[in-house]
Amino acid sequence: MLEQIKHPNDIKSINPKDYRLLAKEIRKFLLLNVSRTGGHLASNLGAVELTMALHLTMDFPKDQLVFDVGHQSYVHKILTGRMEGFKSLRQYGGMSGFPKRTESDCDAFHSGHSSTSIGVALGLAQARDLKGTDETIVAVLGDGALSGGMAYEALNNMARLREKKQKLIVVLNDNKMSISENVGGMSGYLNRVRSKKEYVDFKGNIEKSLMQIPLVGEPIAKGLKKSKDSIKQLFVPGMMFEDMGITYIGPIDGHNVPLLVETFERAKKLDEPIILHVVTKKGKGYKFAEQDPSRFHGVNPFNVRTGKALKSGGGLSYTDIFSETVTALAQEDPEIVAVTAAMPEGTGLSKFRERFPERFFDVGIAEQHAVAFCAGMAAKGLKPVAAVYSTFLQRAYDQLLHDVGIGRLNMLIGVDRSGLVGADGETHQGIFDVTYLSSIPNFTVMAPINGKELKEMVTCALKEFDGPVAVKYSRGSASNLFEEQYTPLKKGKGCILKQGLDIALIPLGNMMEEGILVYEELIKDGYTPTLVNPRFVKPLDEELICSLMDRHRLIVTMEEGVLNGGFGQQVTQILTEHDYKGRIRNIGIDDRFVEHGSVGELRKMLGLDSASMTHKIKEWIGDKA
Ligand SMILES: Cc1ncc(C[n+]2csc(CCOP(=O)(O)OP(=O)(O)O)c2C)c(N)n1
Ligand SMILES: CC(=O)[C@@H](O)[C@H](O)COP(=O)(O)O
Ligand SMILES: [Mg+2]
Numbered sequence: 001m002l003e004q005i006k007h008p009n010d011i012k013s014i015n016p017k018d019y020r021l022l023a024k025e026i027r028k029f030l031l032l033n034v035s036r037t038g039g040h041l042a043s044n045l046g047a048v049e050l051t052m053a054l055h056l057t058m059d060f061p062k063d064q065l066v067f068d069v070g071h072q073s074y075v076h077k078i079l080t081g082r083m084e085g086f087k088s089l090r091q092y093g094g095m096s097g098f099p100k101r102t103e104s105d106c107d108a109f110h111s112g113h114s115s116t117s118i119g120v121a122l123g124l125a126q127a128r129d130l131k132g133t134d135e136t137i138v139a140v141l142g143d144g145a146l147s148g149g150m151a152y153e154a155l156n157n158m159a160r161l162r163e164k165k166q167k168l169i170v171v172l173n174d175n176k177m178s179i180s181e182n183v184g185g186m187s188g189y190l191n192r193v194r195s196k197k198e199y200v201d202f203k204g205n206i207e208k209s210l211m212q213i214p215l216v217g218e219p220i221a222k223g224l225k226k227s228k229d230s231i232k233q234l235f236v237p238g239m240m241f242e243d244m245g246i247t248y249i250g251p252i253d254g255h256n257v258p259l260l261v262e263t264f265e266r267a268k269k270l271d272e273p274i275i276l277h278v279v280t281k282k283g284k285g286y287k288f289a290e291q292d293p294s295r296f297h298g299v300n301p302f303n304v305r306t307g308k309a310l311k312s313g314g315g316l317s318y319t320d321i322f323s324e325t326v327t328a329l330a331q332e333d334p335e336i337v338a339v340t341a342a343m344p345e346g347t348g349l350s351k352f353r354e355r356f357p358e359r360f361f362d363v364g365i366a367e368q369h370a371v372a373f374c375a376g377m378a379a380k381g382l383k384p385v386a387a388v389y390s391t392f393l394q395r396a397y398d399q400l401l402h403d404v405g406i407g408r409l410n411m412l413i414g415v416d417r418s419g420l421v422g423a424d425g426e427t428h429q430g431i432f433d434v435t436y437l438s439s440i441p442n443f444t445v446m447a448p449i450n451g452k453e454l455k456e457m458v459t460c461a462l463k464e465f466d467g468p469v470a471v472k473y474s475r476g477s478a479s480n481l482f483e484e485q486y487t488p489l490k491k492g493k494g495c496i497l498k499q500g501l502d503i504a505l506i507p508l509g510n511m512m513e514e515g516i517l518v519y520e521e522l523i524k525d526g527y528t529p530t531l532v533n534p535r536f537v538k539p540l541d542e543e544l545i546c547s548l549m550d551r552h553r554l555i556v557t558m559e560e561g562v563l564n565g566g567f568g569q570q571v572t573q574i575l576t577e578h579d580y581k582g583r584i585r586n587i588g589i590d591d592r593f594v595e596h597g598s599v600g601e602l603r604k605m606l607g608l609d610s611a612s613m614t615h616k617i618k619e620w621i622g623d624k625a
Contacts, residue, residue, distance in 0.1 A: 001025050008060035008080045008106050011052060019257040023048045026075055027285040033086040034074070035304045038423065039097050042283035042296040043072035043142070046175050046254075050140070050278055051075035053260030054171070057268065058136055064108035064124055068117035068141030068151075070098035070427075071298075072173070073107075080106040090423035092597025092605070098427060108137075112427020113392065114365040115148025117141045118170055122158050125168045136268055138169045144178030144342060146186055147364030158273045159245035165271035169264075170246075172275055173254060175282040178342045179297045180350075184364045189240065194251055194279055241275050250277030255284065294345060314477035319387075321451045321478055322414045322471070323348030325458040326385050327355050336462060337377055339363060339386045341370040347387035347416050367392050371399035371413075378409035383462055387414035390430025390472065391421075397436050400468070405440040410465035412458065418447075418472035419510055419560035420603065425596030430474075431589050434508075435565035437470050438538050444469045444491065445537040447509030447567075451478030453535070456489050466491070472537075474510040474560070476599075481512055482533070492539040498531035503621055504548040506532045507558040508567045514603065515558055517610030518617065525618070537567050545574050553582045554621050560608060563588040585620055587613055 001018055002025040005011055014022055026048050034041045052075070054065060060080060067073045077085065077095070082104065088094020099107035109120050121139035128135060145151060161168055174190050176182055238248025249267060252259055260278065267274050282297075283289025288307030289296035301310045330336040330352065342365040344350040353360040363370045367388055374384035388396070393415060404411055415437070418430040437445045444467065448454040454473055461469040487495050498519060507515025515531065522529045530552060534541060548555055555575065557568035568586025575584055589606055603609045607616070 002029060002078075002083070005079060005083075006081050009055070010081075011055045011079050016258065019049075019052065023052060023257070024285075026052075026078060029078060029083070029086070030074060031286055031304050033089065034299065035302050037086070037089040037091065038298075038300045039089050040071035040074070040297065041286075041299050042177075042289045042293040044074040045286055045289055046280045046282040046284050046293075047072045047140075047173060048075050048284070049255045049257050050171070050173060050260060050280060051079065053257050053264055054138060054140070055079045056257070056261050057264040058138065061105040063136040064121075064138070065106075066109050066117045066121040066124065066137070066139045067099050067111055068139065068145040069114045070111035072140075072142070073099045076106070077104075080104055090425070090596050092595075092601040094596075096425055096596055097423065098425065110427070112424065113395070114145045115141070115150040117145065118151055118154035118158060121168060121170070122154055122161075125161070125166060129164075129166050136167070136169070138171060140171045140173055142178070143172065143174040143176065143182050143187060143190055144365055146172060146190075147178065147182065147184050147342065147366060149366055149368055155241070155244060155246065155275075161273040162245050162247075166273070167268075167271055168273045169267050170273075170275045172250075172277045173280055174251065174277060175254075175280045175293075177282045177293050177297075178365060179346065180294050180342070180344050180362070182364070183342070183362050187364075190277075193238065193277070238275065238277060245273070247272055247274045248277065249274060251279045252277070254278035254280035316451060316478050317348075317476055318448075318451065318454055318473035318478045319346070319348040319416055319475075321454050322387065322416070322458060322473060323351045325455045326412075326414075326462070327352045329459065329462050330356055330359065333383065333462065334359075335381065335383045337361065337382050337384050339370050339374055339384055341365055341367045341386075341388055341392065343387070343389065343392075346389070347414065349387050367395040368399050371396040372403045374411045375399070375403035375407065375409050378404070378411045379407065383465065384411045385414065385462070386411065387416055389417040389428075390415045390419075390433040391417065391428045394432060394436065400437070400443075401440045404468045405442050408442040408467040411468050412461045412465075413468070413470040414458075415470050415472040417475045419474040420594065420599045421475050422599045422602065423596050426593040429594045430472075431561045431594065433470075433472055434537050434559065434561045434567050437472075438565065438567075438570065442467045443538055446471045446535060447537055448473060448535070449479065449507075449509060449512035449533050450481050450483050452480075452483040452486050453489075454478065456486070460489050460491075472509060479510065479513055481516060489535065492536050492541055494532060494534040494536060494541040494544045496530060496544070497533050498529070500528035500530040501551050502553050503527055503529040503617065504532060504552040504555045505529050505558065505617075506534055506556065506571065508534055508537065509560070511558040511560050511608070514608060514610045514613065518558075518614045521610065521614040522617065527621070534567070534571075537570070540570055540574060542574050545571055546578050549575065549578060549580045549582070554585065554617070555580070555582060556585045556587060556613075556617055556620070558608070558613065559586075559588040560603075561588055562591065564591055583620055585616070587616070
């Protein structure tokens with residue numbers, strides 16, 4: 001069956017009686033491939049029939065399908081002729097794990113960050129209507145993505161389409177899960193809609209009546225609009241959307257292809273904004289994923305038969321150290337509270353939740369709110385700790401500045417996944433955080449080179465708060481480099497790890513892993529470089545930086561972040577202002593986004609690996625040692 005699908009729209013040649021078989025084959029394909037390469041599994045297993053039905057009722061590439069986050073777009077990729085790409089899924093030079101316009105004309109928009117799909121789809125629809133074309137535009141967002149503020153901004157704006165009879169379909173794929181259990185009032189509302197006994201009976205009728213009315217729900221929708229009485233409010237779901245001016249249809253079974261097709265076909269005929277609520281099971285069709293959809297949300301290569309990862313994780317990760325340190329400190333300090341934006345497992349704060357559930361808050365996929373929420377708690381004397389991935393913290397730049405920075409409020413931000421994350425690609429690399437954090441007055445920004453330093457930085461922040469603190473740390477195992485020669489932390493002070501001459505190397509944070517290799521290479525070649533651990537991005541250790549000027553002809557900074565507004569440029573500014581006569585070179589990421597691949601491959605591609613940096617440094621220093 002699946003072998004018949006080589007091009008977009010080929011699914012339309014499949015006999016409807018074979019849809020179940022096709023769904024089964026797609027699940028088998030997903031398991032076979034994602035168990036080999038790693039990637040996002042549970043969400044894709046849950047979206048098989050939904051995506052099939054969308055493909056049976058849309059015409060690619062003319063019609064446009066916008067995925068929210070996009071981690072659940074694998075089935076769309078399979079049905080648009082990209083099966084081959086799964087051999088290199090998320091690998092350097094291979095297929096992305098997210099939709100990308102540059103990868104296929106069937107990918108209407110790129111994505112990776114949550115809650116953007118309705119806004120983008122609304123833009124596409126508006127452009128369509130201004131240009132006078134007639135393609136169908138559909139956004140698919142999960143119930144988790146519906147906890148993100150951008151979704152409401154877009155829904156609020158989408159409501160105006162009705163007056164001009166403009167079409168837009170939003171499919172709400174409700175599987176009760178974000179990465180973890182979904183949270184918040186909207187999630188509770190959807191649960192009530194799905195499970196209300198009276199409604200469940202009523203639902204049967206409403207689906208039957210929907211099937212009989214020539215145009216889906218139109219008379220019902222019109223009828224419902226007029227009647228706002230409480231009984232309708234009680235029984236008919238989606239009144240929240242209806243009251244906003246958006247026609248709500250559902251909830252319907254998201255695994256019933258014929259019903260989905262029937263509903264999509266009818267929804268396409270409505271000249272108005274529609275939200276179609278489908279109910280699916282995350283991980284459907286693979287028992288380990290059905291039992292633990294959170295663990296199978298994002299997976300490393302695993303054994304399909306046992307569900308076990310092929311490789312056990314390395315030692316303690318920076319994430320582990322951060323969350324364990326915060327949790328231990330919270331034992332002694334009742335003012336410490338922890339906040340996550342729908343990433344309790346990814347940030348490790350699930351450990352804090354187990355110990356202090358009353359001081360733990362998962363606010364949903366709502367980073368802006370997470371920071372403002374922390375600001376409020378800090379203003380009342382609590383010590384909020386928010387752990388947010390670097391890339392997702394970009395969402396909360398103004399809250400960091402406006403709500404936290406101006407008030408110089410005491411909060412600690414664990415900037416997790418700082419630097420290159422690798423396989424998730426452009427939308428997830430944490431390479432902008434030095435730039436955006438350094439620009440905010442009153443902030444202290446630190447970058448540990450090893451697990452012990454991270455622990456000390458977190459402890460200092462929480463014990464000696466003097467305004468907001470951000471500590472950035474990378475994805476994966478914590479380094480133990482130079483832990484044996486740890487010197488106590490002093491605010492704004494870096495330290496010299498190896499005293500030398502001529503060449504000063506200043507690797508920031510996790511770049512010490514490469515920096516030490518460069519140091520060793522240069523020693524082998526007869527140089528005696530100095531190796532500096534800056535520890536602080538803000539405030540920079542101006543005294544230490546200036547102390548390098550006399551005995552070093554070349555000063556090289558290294559950072560796994562963009563150069564624009566980065567660490568290197570800030571060091572350069574200090575040296576320039578003090579009339580340093582030697583050469584300054586900043587190694588980092590030029591003005592670009594970084595695609596998917598392993599961190600090692602990406603560092604090589606970017607010239608951040610030790611061999612490339614050593615080669616450059618030898619050129620820059622010119623003559624032999
Ligand atoms: C702004 C932002 N914050 C956090 C994430 C991490 N993230 C990826 S998928 C996901 C859960 C999405 O849940 P849902 O939309 O319900 O999709 P499902 O996986 O259930 O299909 C989260 C929190 C993200 N991609 N973007
Ligand atoms: C799709 C998404 O945004 C998350 O699933 C992200 O991929 C998690 O990243 P980690 O694997 O680093 O936790
Ligand atoms: Mg979900």
